[in-house]
Amino acid sequence: MARKPGFNTLAAHAGQLLDPYGAVSPPIYQTSTFAFPTVEEGARRAGSYSEAFYTRWGNPTLRLAEQRLAALEGAEACVLTASGMAAVAVAVLSVVGAGDHVVCAECVYSGTFELFRKTLPRLGVEATFVDPTDPENYVRGARPNTRLMYVETPANPVLAITDLRAVAEAAHRVGAVCVADNTFATPYNTRPLSLGVDVVVHSATKYLGGHHHLVLGAVAGPHRFLASWREQLRVFGGCADPFSAWLLLTGIQTLGLRVERQNATAQRLSEFLRGHPRVERVYYPGLTDHPGHEVAQRQMRGFGGVLSFEVRGGLEAGRTVVERLRWMKLAVSLGGVHSLVTHAASTTHVHVPREERLRAGISDGLIRVAVGVEDPEDLLDDLEQALA
Numbered sequence: 001m002a003r004k005p006g007f008n009t010l011a012a013h014a015g016q017l018l019d020p021y022g023a024v025s026p027p028i029y030q031t032s033t034f035a036f037p038t039v040e041e042g043a044r045r046a047g048s049y050s051e052a053f054y055t056r057w058g059n060p061t062l063r064l065a066e067q068r069l070a071a072l073e074g075a076e077a078c079v080l081t082a083s084g085m086a087a088v089a090v091a092v093l094s095v096v097g098a099g100d101h102v103v104c105a106e107c108v109y110s111g112t113f114e115l116f117r118k119t120l121p122r123l124g125v126e127a128t129f130v131d132p133t134d135p136e137n138y139v140r141g142a143r144p145n146t147r148l149m150y151v152e153t154p155a156n157p158v159l160a161i162t163d164l165r166a167v168a169e170a171a172h173r174v175g176a177v178c179v180a181d182n183t184f185a186t187p188y189n190t191r192p193l194s195l196g197v198d199v200v201v202h203s204a205t206k207y208l209g210g211h212h213h214l215v216l217g218a219v220a221g222p223h224r225f226l227a228s229w230r231e232q233l234r235v236f237g238g239c240a241d242p243f244s245a246w247l248l249l250t251g252i253q254t255l256g257l258r259v260e261r262q263n264a265t266a267q268r269l270s271e272f273l274r275g276h277p278r279v280e281r282v283y284y285p286g287l288t289d290h291p292g293h294e295v296a297q298r299q300m301r302g303f304g305g306v307l308s309f310e311v312r313g314g315l316e317a318g319r320t321v322v323e324r325l326r327w328m329k330l331a332v333s334l335g336g337v338h339s340l341v342t343h344a345a346s347t348t349h350v351h352v353p354r355e356e357r358l359r360a361g362i363s364d365g366l367i368r369v370a371v372g373v374e375d376p377e378d379l380l381d382d383l384e385q386a387l388a
């Protein structure tokens with residue numbers, strides 16, 4: 001076969017798990033430990049991060065999921081972690097140490113922001129936060145001891161788009177490693193490694209799992225990082241468990257199908273909302289007036305399944321809309337088959353002072369919609385009745 005397999009073929013087949021029965025759905029190795037036939041074999045497995053030594057080192061079900069994800073991201077290596085935050089920590093702590101400096105986008109995921117703002121300084125690592133929509137800010141933020149540049153695209157709350165190629169170049173110019181959180185885009189829409197980014201991190205809890213039924217993360221990139229990633233997992237203990245890895249393998253097989261639908265539905269809902277008299281503004285990279293539209297067009301196959309909009313009437317209107325939606329559930333997270341909405345001003349950010357919240361771009365009426373795979377007509381109806 002001369003043709004390179006496409007995304008959906010890889011999503012269903014990539015990776016190898018030796019199984020004497022030829023099980024089409026992979027077995028779950030629900031075991032913490034593995035027996036060695038000889039002491040020599042035990043020593044070999046201990047020294048090589050074998051997939052059959054101890055599950056915190058590796059496990060056959062985890063290994064298969066890692067191989068599959070690596071194939072989808074076009075990466076040489078991948079490790080699965082207990083959560084997206086464990087993946088972020090593994091990727092960052094494999095690169096930086098006391099005395100180092102990092103440049104980070106100001107609009108990253110809240111847990112990541114906390115890691116850079118609170119945890120790393122305690123370990124002697126300084127962070128500079130920049131507006132990532134102008135990649136020159138990464139160049140300006142660099143210092144002689146900058147070891148890492150961190151980016152997330154698209155990013156909350158207004159789906160900010162960052163030019164991945166430009167940030168990777170800024171990082172390499174000063175000898176730093178570029179890490180990108182590819183959770184929102186998924187490898188179906190964007191492949192950061194092909195744009196020069198060194199390491200990709202994921203909250204697999206979102207699109208990769210895709211059914212709101214697991215919490216996992218992953219780090220993917222070149223082979224030279226693999227030993228260090230495994231060491232972080234071995235020492236800090238944030239390893240994935242076999243059953244969740246199996247759920248992930250099941251979910252990932254339909255990633256391309258789901259994301260294609262979610263791209264299309266998000267575009268449709270964005271256009272509907274933009275024409276609605278009760279809506280002040282819509283943020284979606286697929287709309288030509290989104291400030292990141294051109295860059296998104298260059299680096300994304302589709303514009304993703306998350307959009308946000310400002311409803312007229314402020315805080316009260318925002319809460320009314322999210323409480324009246326029927327198919328769209330009021331819940332944090334994104335990327336699964338169920339549509340979810342959040343109204344940050346009344347829920348996740350209710351304890352954040354209003355000025356600070358507004359500075360972060362979270363206006364009173366801002367609602368985020370993470371579309372699922374439901375029929376788009378039903379989601380349109382749902383928005384229409386809630387806005388009415």
Ligand SMILES: *Cc1c(COP(=O)(O)O)cnc(C)c1O
Nearest residue numbers: 083084085109181183203205216
């Ligand atoms: C959810 C999320 C994370 C954290 O992932 P968990 O699986 O919840 O630990 C990191 N980055 C982004 C962009 C996310 O959406």
